[in-house]
Amino acid sequence: xxxxxxxxxxxxxxxxxxxxxxxxxxxxxxxxxxxxxxxxxxxxxxxxxxxxxxxxxxxxxxxxxxxxxxxxxxxxxxxxxxxxxxxxxxxxxxxxxxxxxxxxxxxxxxxxxxxxxxxxxxxxxxxxxxxxxxxxxxxxxxxxxxxxxxxxxxxxxxxxxxxxxxxxxxxxxxxxxxxxxxxxxxxxxxxxxxxxxxxxxxxxxxxxxxxxxxxxxxxxxxxxxxxxxxxxxxxxxxxxxxxxxxxxxxxxxxxxxxxxxxxxxxxxxxxxxxxxxxxxxxxxxxxxxxxxxxxxxxxxxxxxxxxxxxxxxxxxxxxxxxxxxxxxxxxxxxxxxxxxxxxxxxxxxxxxxxx
Numbered sequence: 375x376x377x378x379x380x381x382x383x384x385x386x387x388x389x390x391x392x393x394x395x396x397x398x399x400x401x402x403x404x405x406x407x408x409x410x411x412x413x414x415x416x417x418x419x420x421x422x423x424x425x426x427x428x429x430x431x432x433x434x435x436x437x438x439x440x441x442x443x444x445x446x447x448x449x450x451x452x453x454x455x456x457x458x459x460x461x462x463x464x465x466x467x468x469x470x471x472x473x474x475x476x477x478x479x480x481x482x483x484x485x486x487x488x489x490x491x492x493x494x495x496x497x498x499x500x501x502x503x504x505x506x507x508x509x510x511x512x513x514x515x516x517x518x519x520x521x522x523x524x525x526x527x528x529x530x531x532x533x534x535x536x537x538x539x540x541x542x543x544x545x546x547x548x549x550x551x552x553x554x555x556x557x558x559x560x561x562x563x564x565x566x567x568x569x570x571x572x573x574x575x576x577x578x579x580x581x582x583x584x585x586x587x588x589x590x591x592x593x594x595x596x597x598x599x600x601x602x603x604x605x606x607x608x609x610x611x612x613x614x615x616x617x618x619x620x621x622x623x624x625x626x627x628x629x630x631x632x633x634x635x636x637x638x639x640x641x642x643x644x645x646x647x648x649x650x651x652x653x654x655x656x657x658x659x660x661x662x663x664x665x666x667x668x669x670x671x672x673x674x675x676x677x678x679x680x681x682x683x684x685x686x687x688x689x690x691x692x693x694x695x696x697x698x699x700x701x702x703x704x705x706x707x708x709x710x711x712x713x714x715x716x717x718x719x720x721x722x723x724x725x726x727x728x729x
Contacts, residue, residue, distance in 0.1 A: 383595075384595060387415075388415040391411070391415035392408055392414070395411045395415075396411055399435050406442070407441055409445070410422075410426075410436075410449065413448070413449060417557075417604065418556075418557055419448055419556050420556060422444060422448040422449070425444060426444065471534055552564070553565035553568075555629040557607060557611065557629070558610055558611055558629050559618075560614050560618065560628050562628065563628065563630060563631060565626075569626045569638055570586070570690050570694075571690055574684060574689070574690060577640065577684050578684070578686070582640065582641045583642060583643045583644075584639065584640055584642065585639040585643065585644055585646070585647035585682065585684070586639070586682050586683075586693050587636065587637040587650070587654075587679060588630065588635075588679070588680045588681075588697040588700070588701045589613070589636070589654065589677050589679045589701075590633060590677060591609065591613055591634075591675060591676075591677055592676045592705075592710060594632075597609060597675065605663070609633075609675055612658070612675070613635065613675070616658045616661070617635055617654055620657060621639075625637055625639050625640070625642075626638040644681065644682075644714055647683070648681050648712055648714050651679040652712050654677070654679065655676070655679055655710065655711070658675060659674060659676050659710065662674055663675065677710070678705050678709045678713075679704060679712040680699065680700025680701030681700055681712060681715070682696035682697040682700055682714070683714075696715055699715075700713045700714055703717070703719040704719075
């Protein structure tokens with residue numbers, strides 16, 4: 375967890391990298407150009423970085439059109455809403471087609487019914503074989519046309535059903551993307567906030583326990599500065615994988631922000647949550663990092679973890695605050711450890727936050 379001074383240094387470093395890219399490519403230092411290059415510098419959006427790298431490799435620069443495309447695709451605050459709106463329009467178009475098919479079927483059935491009624495009237499009192507033959511032939515013809523029409527309508531309905539199913543899948547994919555951190559594939563902060571509110575309400579209503587775990591990578595800034603953002607991203611993914619592999623189905627693991635992760639543990643008492651936290655800590659500690667580009671061994675990383683349990687009257691803010699306090703205590707106590715609100719370290723006076 376970063377203190378204010380280190381947050382300042384880190385964000386300034388990102389800003390300097392962004393301005394350096396703008397200078398190198400001779401681009402205007404407008405807010406949109408700066409925002410694109412700032413996000414590139416952080417490395418938190420791998421898809422954005424990959425697009426920029428591919429474009430630079432292909433054409434050597436980023437023009438206004440490319441910058442606008444990157445912004446609209448990866449950074450615009452309305453991009454998810456726009457994509458959802460587009461899918462919704464497609465769904466509505468398909469529904470209109472379905473209604474048109476149904477209306478056609480109703481009209482066809484009415485016409486066929488009228489033909490049957492007319493034939494029935496003609497049959498009354500008709501004895502001549504030729505007249506009967508003509509009426510029967512007309513009925514056979516109308517029946518055949520009705521069958522062919524129904525087959526065509528059935529095929530159109532089946533195609534519309536498949537298209538709507540595909541659009542629903544696309545809509546679900548967009549929704550999942552909007553709630554997922556692109557770098558680690560864990561839940562993002564938005565999903566965490568929603569989940570924690572729901573989990574607290576359910577726990578308070580049912581009386582079931584609930585625990586919250588806050589995890590922070592030790593000395594991440596120094597590691598990131600020493601080996602670069604790409605290696606820093608590798609560290610974040612490694613920790614995310616350790617978190618993901620040590621939580622059960624109903625638990626929600628999320629990237630809380632920067633190098634900090636959070637896990638919501640429904641139906642889990644504090645002692646069990648501490649056990650999960652220590653499994654994560656040990657899993658991270660046993661992994662040795664290697665720089666992919668050079669094969670250089672970079673040593674091991676560690677994490678500090680704070681764990682708190684829900685109390686009557688808690689809100690999301692109070693529960694997060696206690697878990698954060700435990701995390702700070704783990705940092706103060708030497709890092710690479712798990713501290714809960716029942717540990718002796720938590721009764722000591724609160725000291726200045728450390729990273």
